[in-house]
Amino acid sequence: MVDQISYARSKIGIGVARSVGAGLLIMIGGFAIIGPAVIPSDPAAQDFGASLAQIGGDYLLGADHYGRSLLARLAHGARLSFGMAFLTMLAAAIPGVVLGLCAAWKGGWIERALELVATIVLALPGLMLVLLLLAFAPGNYGPLFLGLSLTLWVEFYRVTKATTNTVLAQPHIEAARMLGFGSRYILVHYVLPVIGPMIATLSAFAMATAIIAVSTLSAISVGLQPPTPELGSMIVELLPYYAEVPVHVLLPAALIFLLVLGLQLLAQGDRG
Structure with a gap:
């Protein structure tokens, strides 16, 4: 009875965590999608007369050192x-899941070749791979997107392959094959329902990792460059003025924190 009560309490806790995470992501997603369309200010428009304007007045969330609207820049x-x-999560998840299913289903030299590729990718630190690609076109979206996708697909591949191998080894799968059920039927009705929740959890973690990586790389001036309104670069740009307008520096940091927190809470719910 005690175990049942503890389990019920844990499920309630997971449900609350998932709801809070989903709520955060919906609010931030709405701000990100609708905000740039309804906020009249151009995130790149400069007004030196409003440099470091405080919150309120003509600028709802203040202005940075160039007089650019922080509300507009935060939305963008x-x-x-x-x-x-x-997009990075999709570019990592789709090939990772497809290749994982292929390796588990076919086995043999296909599985060995894919394992070799995955091992080579894992041998490079994730950010190192991104930095190598950024060296060819610093500050551009393409190398940053490609580098993060190449880093993250391995987790999707390995989880999919390991889980699919476990499912395919079960007796009812062999029985389904002997009864004449095809590969597509087994995949849709037996494999995908098992790996689905795991892929959803990995997707949330992959998005959180991508957000942190993009912000970190921009903060050290090797990612997206100003005047692009990227949250990490906004923190670095405003950091010299922390003593005058500390809230301005904390706003993009808080937005990054809430984005990652929402994804982590959603992933916690998926694990339940």
């Missing part, structure tokens, strides 16, 4: 971070 920065993280 949230859209950039959220959109880039989502």
Whole structure:
């Protein structure tokens, strides 16, 4: 009875965590999607007369050292971070899952070749691979997107392959094959329902990783460059003025924190 009560409490906790995470992501997603369309200010428009304007007045969330609206820049920065993280996750998840299913289903030299490729990718630190690609076109979206995708697909591949191998080894799969059920039927009805929740959890973690990586690389001036309204670069640009306007520096940092927190809470719910 005690175990049942503890389990029920844990499920309630997971449900609350998932709801909070989803709520955060919906609010930030709405701000990122709708904000740039309804906020009249241009995120790149400069007004030196409003340099470091405080919150309120003509600028709802103040202005940076160039007099650019922080509300407009935060909205565009949230859209950039959220959109880039989502596309990076898709570019990593789709080939990772497909190749994982292929390796588990076919086995043999195909599995060995894919394992070799995955091992080679894992031998390079993730950020090192991104930096190598950024060296050819610093500050551009393409190398950053490609580098993060190449780093993250391995996790999708390995989880998919290991889980699919476990499912395919079960007796009811062999029985389904003997009864004449095809590969497509087994994949849709037996394999995908098992790996689906795991892929959803990995997707949330992959998006959180991409957001942190993009912000970190921009903060050290090797990612997206100003005047692009990227959250990490906004923090670095405003850091010299922390003593005058500390809240301005904390706003993009808080937005990054809430984005990652929402994804982590959603992933926690998926694990349940």
